[in-house]
Amino acid sequence: MGEGTIKKLFVEKGFGFIARGVGEPDVFFHRSACASGEFERWGPKDTLEFEVVAGPRGPKALRVRRTAVAADLPRRFVNPYNFVRWLPEPTAGGAAATPLLGRCASPPQDRYTGLTGRILCRLAVASPTFVSDAYAVGVATVARGKEHRSYRQYRTPAGSPAIPGSTLRGVVRSVFEAVTNSCFAGIAADARHGGSASVGDLVPAHLGVCTSALRLCPACRAFGWVSEGPVPGHDAAVRGRVRFGDAVFGKEAVEKDQGPLTLAALSAPHPKYAWFYLMDADGNAPAGRSLEQAGYVRKNRIRGRKVYRRHEPDLQAMRGQSHTEQNRTLLDWLKRGAETRFEVRFESLAPLELGALLWALEPDGGCVHRLGYAKPLGFGCVAIEVTGLHLVTADRYDADASGGDWQSFGQHAPELAALRARFRAGMEERHASGSPPEEATPFATLANVRDLLALLSGTPPATPVCYPRLPGERGFEWFKRNADGARLTLPFADADEPALRL
Numbered sequence: 244m245g246e247g248t249i250k251k252l253f254v255e256k257g258f259g260f261i262a263r264g265v266g267e268p269d270v271f272f273h274r275s276a277c278a279s280g281e282f283e284r285w286g287p288k289d290t291l292e293f294e295v296v297a298g299p300r301g302p303k304a305l306r307v308r309r310t311a312v313a314a315d316l317p318r319r320f321v322n323p324y325n326f327v328r329w330l331p332e333p334t335a336g337g338a339a340a341t342p343l344l345g346r347c348a349s350p351p352q353d354r355y356t357g358l359t360g361r362i363l364c365r366l367a368v369a370s371p372t373f374v375s376d377a378y379a380v381g382v383a384t385v386a387r388g389k390e391h392r393s394y395r396q397y398r399t400p401a402g403s404p405a406i407p408g409s410t411l412r413g414v415v416r417s418v419f420e421a422v423t424n425s426c427f428a429g430i431a432a433d434a435r436h437g438g439s440a441s442v443g444d445l446v447p448a449h450l451g452v453c454t455s456a457l458r459l460c461p462a463c464r465a466f467g468w469v470s471e472g473p474v475p476g477h478d479a480a481v482r483g484r485v486r487f488g489d490a491v492f493g494k495e496a497v498e499k500d501q502g503p504l505t506l507a508a509l510s511a512p513h514p515k516y517a518w519f520y521l522m523d524a525d526g527n528a529p530a531g532r533s534l535e536q537a538g539y540v541r542k543n544r545i546r547g548r549k550v551y552r553r554h555e556p557d558l559q560a561m562r563g564q565s566h567t568e569q570n571r572t573l574l575d576w577l578k579r580g581a582e583t584r585f586e587v588r589f590e591s592l593a594p595l596e597l598g599a600l601l602w603a604l605e606p607d608g609g610c611v612h613r614l615g616y617a618k619p620l621g622f623g624c625v626a627i628e629v630t631g632l633h634l635v636t637a638d639r640y641d642a643d644a645s646g647g648d649w650q651s652f653g654q655h656a657p658e659l660a661a662l663r664a665r666f667r668a669g670m671e672e673r674h675a676s677g678s679p680p681e682e683a684t685p686f687a688t689l690a691n692v693r694d695l696l697a698l699l700s701g702t703p704p705a706t707p708v709c710y711p712r713l714p715g716e717r718g719f720e721w722f723k724r725n726a727d728g729a730r731l732t733l734p735f736a737d738a739d740e741p742a743l744r745l
C-alpha cells in the first residue's frame with residue numbers, strides 16, 4: 244500500500260499525479276481508480292492511499308482513497324444547502340408490517356379514533372432569525388425606477404415579536420416528510436428544466452405527489468392534503484390532524500441596537516444545475532458527466548429534499564453592504580438566545596404517528612430547524628424541545644367539554660420515549676434491508692436520517708459555508724464555470740465535508 248499527496252490534478256481530463264517520498268517517481272492515477280464521485284472532490288496536497296502497479300509509462304495507482312485533506316480551508320467551501328435522500332420502496336414484508344408509514348386512508352374526520360391532545364414545546368433561537376411582516380416598512384429609491392426595501396420582524400396584532408404557527412408547521416412538516424419518507428408534496432410535478440423529463444418524472448414512483456384521499460402518505464395524512472385536480476367520487480381535500488400555535492416572544496427578544504442590517508443579495512443557484520439536484524439510476528451523484536448524463540432525463544432521479552445546513556451568520560461581514568434593489572434591509576430580528584413556548588394540538592393520531600411528530604419536532608441529537616429569511620446566510624436556526632404531553636383520556640370523548648380528563652406526561656416521562664421508540668422501530672421494520680424482514684436496519688443508519696442529522700445537528704462545519712464568492716468575483720461565477728467545465732457536484736449530505744474546491 245502506497246501513500247502520497249496529490250501533486251497535479253486535471254479535473255476535466257479525469258486524472259492526476261501523486262508525489263511520494265524523495266527520489267520516488269510520481270504515480271499516475273485515473274478517475275476510474277477512485278470510488279464514484281470522489282475524484283471530483285479532491286484537491287492538490289490531499290493525502291491519498293493506493294496500490295501501485297506498473298503502467299505503460301511508469302507507476303500507476305489503483306484503488307485510490309483519500310486519507311487526509313490538505314490544510315487549505317480558505318480555498319474550499321461548504322454549500323449552504325444539500326439534500327436529504329429518499330429511501331427506496333420497502334420490501335413487501337416491511338410495507339405490510341408498518342402500513343401507517345406507507346399510503347393509506349386518513350381516519351374518519353367526524354370522530355376521535357386515536358390519540359388526541361397537546362404537545363408543549365420550548366423554542367430557543369439558536370442563530371439570529373427573521374420572519375418577515377408581509378409588507379415592506381421602508382422603500383427607498385436607489386436608482387431610477389429601482390427601490391430598496393426594508394422589513395421588520397413579524398409581530399402579533401398586540402405588538403409582540405413572534406414566529407407564526409404556520410411557519411412552524413411548515414418547517415416541522417418538512418422534517419416529518421423527510422424522516423417518514425413521505426411524498427414529494429412540494430414539488431412542481433410538471434416543471435421542466437430544459438431536459439426531456441419533467442421534475443415530476445424524476446421523483447421515484449413510490450414517492451410521487453399523493454393523488455387520492457384513500458392513499459395518502461404519512462405527512463399528507465397528518466398535516467393535510469389538497470388534491471391538485473378534481474377527484475371524481477372522492478374527497479378532494481383532507482383536513483390535517485395537527486395544528487400549531489404561534490411562538491410569541493417578549494419585546495426584549497428582538498435585536499436592533501446595532502442598527503439595521505443589510506443582507507447580501509440572496510439569489511440562489513437555479514435548479515438547472517442538474518448535477519447538484521440529481522443522481523443517476525445507480526444512486527451516484529453525476530459528477531463530471533456530460534450534460535445529457537447529468538441532466539433532466541428520465542433515467543436520473545431527484546436526489547432528495549433540499550435542506551439548508553445549520554451554520555452561523557457573520558453579522559459583522561454583513562454590515563456595510565450597500566443598498567440595492569436586489570438586497571434587503573432588516574430593521575430588527577429575533578436575537579440568539581431568545582426563548583419562548585408554543586403548543587401543538589393533535590387529534591386522532593396513531594401512537595406511531597405521534598412518535599413521528601415528536602421526532603420531527605425534536606429530532607435525535609440536538610437538531611435545529613431552519614426557518615424564515617436568509618437561511619443561506621445562516622439566519623433562522625431554532626431549537627425545539629418537547630417539554631410535555633397532554634392526552635385526552637377516552638372518557639373525555641363522551642363527556643361534555645367541562646374538562647379535567649387529561650393524562651399529562653413530563654419531558655422525561657417514559658411514555659414520550661416509548662412513542663419516539665415506536666416510530667423508530669417502525670422505520671427500522673419498514674426499511675429492513677434484508678430478507679427475512681426481521682433483519683431490521685438501525686434507524687440511525689437510514690440514509691434520510693443520516694442526512695437530516697448531518698445538516699441540522701451538531702456544530703457548524705469548520706470550512707466556510709457560502710455560495711462561492713471571491714474578492715472581485717461576481718456571486719455565482721463559480722457555478723457558471725462549473726456549468727461549463729468540471730461539473731463538480733455535491734457529495735451526499737453526510738459526507739460533504741471537507742467541501743468543494745473554489
Ligand SMILES: [Zn+2]
Nearest residue numbers: 426453460463
Ligand atoms: Zn403525500
